[in-house]
Amino acid sequence: MGALPANRRASLSANLQYQFSRDTSLGGSLSLTRTHYDATLPGFAASRHRGLYAYAYAQSRWFDWPRSRLSLTVRHHQQIVLDSATATGQELQWEQDWITGRYETQRPEFTTTLGYAWDRSSGIQRRYPTAGVQFRHWFDARGFVMGNLRYTSMQGGLATTRGLAGSVSAEYELAPGWRAGLLVSLNQARSANLPAGWIGPTVFRSQERSAYVFLRWEGQAGRPHAVIGRAEAPGSGRIIGQVFFDANGDGERQVDEAGVPQVEVVLDGRYRTRTDGEGRFEFPMVAVGRQQLSLTLDTVPLPWAPRAEAGVSVQVPLRGVAMVELPVARVQP
Numbered sequence: 316m317g318a319l320p321a322n323r324r325a326s327l328s329a330n331l332q333y334q335f336s337r338d339t340s341l342g343g344s345l346s347l348t349r350t351h352y353d354a355t356l357p358g359f360a361a362s363r364h365r366g367l368y369a370y371a372y373a374q375s376r377w378f379d380w381p382r383s384r385l386s387l388t389v390r391h392h393q394q395i396v397l398d399s400a401t402a403t404g405q406e407l408q409w410e411q412d413w414i415t416g417r418y419e420t421q422r423p424e425f426t427t428t429l430g431y432a433w434d435r436s437s438g439i440q441r442r443y444p445t446a447g448v449q450f451r452h453w454f455d456a457r458g459f460v461m462g463n464l465r466y467t468s469m470q471g472g473l474a475t476t477r478g479l480a481g482s483v484s485a486e487y488e489l490a491p492g493w494r495a496g497l498l499v500s501l502n503q504a505r506s507a508n509l510p511a512g513w514i515g516p517t518v519f520r521s522q523e524r525s526a527y528v529f530l531r532w533e534g535q536a537g538r539p540h541a542v543i544g545r546a547e548a549p550g551s552g553r554i555i556g557q558v559f560f561d562a563n564g565d566g567e568r569q570v571d572e573a574g575v576p577q578v579e580v581v582l583d584g585r586y587r588t589r590t591d592g593e594g595r596f597e598f599p600m601v602a603v604g605r606q607q608l609s610l611t612l613d614t615v616p617l618p619w620a621p622r623a624e625a626g627v628s629v630q631v632p633l634r635g636v637a638m639v640e641l642p643v644a645r646v647q648p
Contacts, residue, residue, distance in 0.1 A: 383409070501523065544601045545606060551634075553635070575619070
């Protein structure tokens with residue numbers, strides 16, 4: 316190991332996000348790195364390397380589509396594989412969700428990504444399209460299938476993969492504590508050896524294909540933490556929600572319908588919390604099963620009132636999150 320040069324790395328990172336509404340936001344990140352290689356062998360000169368990674372996006376809902384995101388990734392002499400050839404170029408991507416609807420639990424997902432890369436790594440000009448897909452489908456409360464795949468049409472330096480790469484997995488609960496699953500993955504990964512002496516980094520691509528079948532058992536012992544709400548079954552989950560001004564009276568939150576701050580939300584007639592400045596609230600440890608949420612009328616600003624004075628019922632999943640939106644309607648004079 317004495318033939319390998321030592322290196323020191325320093326980095327600076329920054330992230331920024333501005334949320335206009337529930338669906339519209341702007342953001343990005345910036346990372347600067349500096350690496351210094353020592354001259355540990357005769358004839359091996361010390362060297363320094365500087366790299367930049369920048370990412371910016373705009374996200375909103377256009378037309379009647381679900382969430383859309385347009386993003387730009389910029390790399391300048393960035394080592395995406397440690398001590399390998401650097402990546403320089405840009406990639407413009409359009410990411411689109413395709414499934415709408417209100418789901419308390421077991422929300423399905425289907426997202427596509429289309430991109431175009433301007434790759435100038437290693438001084439070679441390349442232009443090529445990219446594509447990707449991410450999905451999740453629930454068979455029922457006991458099982459799901461999910462996966463992610465990315466296709467890069469030609470060998471470049473902006474990504475660690477070429478061709479088709481990703482994984483698909485499925486899992487199903489056979490009995491309490493017992494789960495069976497399947498995982499299939501493929502990857503044409505780009506990696507590198509450390510440079511030694513006058514020999515530069517050796518970059519190569521591996522053809523990885525694997526499949527796993529597993530049977531897993533999970534057990535618990537000891538006394539669980541106390542949970543709130545009516546205990547219909549062992550275990551707990553979370554409730555996350557928002558109280559909003561239902562200006563058009565349709566019961567669905569629109570982009571221009573703001574949250575209601577400082578409203579008292581009551582769980583099971585006993586446990587209370589208040590909304591924040593955006594109307595959001597959370598009950599972190601709630602018993603699994605059907606729970607009842609209501610609003611304290613005196614805390615709702617006039618001339619608004621809860622649409623359902625009796626409240627709403629929500630199903631809390633085991634170790635999951637129940638999402639709920641509580642509208643308040645304008646009281647007619």
